[in-house]
Amino acid sequence: MTGVVRAALWIAAKDLRIEWRTRTAFVSALAFAVLVLAVIFFSRDPTAVSAGAIAPGALWVTFVFATMLGLRRAFDVERERMAFDGLLLSPIPREAIFWGKWLGNLLFVASIEAVSLPVAFLFYDVAGWTRLPVIAGVILLATVAFVAVGTLVSAMTARTRHGELLLVLLLLPFLFPPAVAGVQITARLLEGRPLSEVMGWLKLIAAFDIVFLTLASLLFPATLDE
C-alpha cells in the first residue's frame, strides 16, 4: 500500500512541478474564472436582483468552468513525446496513476478556487466573510468529487478526437449534483442560517464523493491500454 501512496505522491509532485515551471494553466484558469465572475455579474436586472442574490450561483458556475478548463492539463502534458507510455512502463502500480493524477488535479483546482473565492466575495460585495472557512470546506468537499470524475473522464478524452468538447459534454452532468448542492449550501450559509439546515445537501455531496471516488478509481485501469 505504501508503494501506491509513494508513487501517487511522486506523480502528483511531478505534475505540479511541471505546472509550477510555466504556470500557464494556472494563470489561464484563474483569468478565466475572474472573467466568468465579471460576465455573470452583468447577467441580471440590477434594479430587481441584487448581486448578493446571484453570488452563490456565480461562484459555483465559475468553479465548474474553471475545473473543466484546468482538468485537461493533467493528461495533455503526458501526450507530448509519448510521456504517458513512459508512465505506464514505469514500475509503479496502475492505481497509483489515478490517485497521483487525482491529487495533482485536486491541489491545482483547489488553488484556483482559493484565489477566486475571496475575489468573488469582493466583486459581489458579499457580507458573510465570517462564513468563509465553512464555505471553503464545502467547496473542498465538492471539489473532491469534481476532480474524481474529471480525472477519469479527461484520461479518456485526452486520447480521443474532439477531446476538449467531449470532456465538457461528459463531465458536466456529473458536476450537476455537487454543484447544485454547493449553491444551496452557500446561499443558506450566507443568509446566516445554521449548518444543520443544509445537512441533507452536505450528505448528498459526501455520498457523491464516496461513490464516485470509488467508482472512478476502480474504472480508471479500464481506460489504460492493455
Next chain:
Amino acid sequence: MITTERATRVARIGFGITVLAVIALAGIYARALAYTPVERTQGLAQKIFYLHVPAAWATFLAFGIAGVLSLLYLWLKDRRIDLFAEASAEVGVVLATILLTTGPIWAKPIWGTWWTWDARLTSTLFLFLLFIGYLLLRGAVTDPGMRARFSAVVGVMGLALIPFIHLTVYLFRTQHPEPIVLRTDGPALPGVMLVTLLASFGVFTMLYVGLVMQRYALGALRDLRLEREAHAAG
C-alpha cells in the same frame, strides 16, 4: 463469433419485428382513439399517454440495458456485448427523443407549461444528454478495443449518476415547491385504458427489440468490413 451471414439474418429478423411493431402501433392508436374512452378532465389531450408512457418505459429499458451491458463488458470483454450496448444506447436516444417531445406536447395543455424542472423530467434530460455524449465518444475513438472500454466506463458512471440527479432535484424542489401540483400517485386506470396502455408497452418493447437487432447487425457488419479492409491493406 460474428459472421456476415449471421449478422444479415439478425438484421432481417430485426426488420421483421420492427415492421410488425409499427403496424401494431397503428393498431394501438386505432384502439386508443376509437375504443378507449375519453378521459374526463383531460379530454383528447390524454390520448398521447398511450405513446408517452410506453416510450418512457422503452427509453429506460434501453438505457438500463446499455448501462448493465457496460458493466458486463468490463468484466467479460466480449465484443458482442459492446455492439449490443452501442445498439441499445442509440435506440435509447431515439426513444428518449420521442419521450422528450411527446412530454411537452402533453404538458402544455394539462400543466399549462411546456417544461418543469421536476425530478423525473430533469433526470431524463440529463440521461438523454449523457447518452448523446456516449455516442459522440464512440464516434471519436477509432480503435475498437479502446472505444469499447471508454464507452463502457461512461455507461457504468452514468448508471451511478442518475439516482444522484434524482435526489438533487428532489431536495431542490422540497425546499422550493412549485405552483404546479404533480400527482405523486396516478389515478387508478379504468380497465379499458389499462389494456390499451399495456398493449402499447408491448409494442414499444417490440420496437426496441427490432431496432436494436438491426442496429446490432449493422455494427457487426461495419466491424467485419473494417476487418476485411484492414486485411486487404495488409
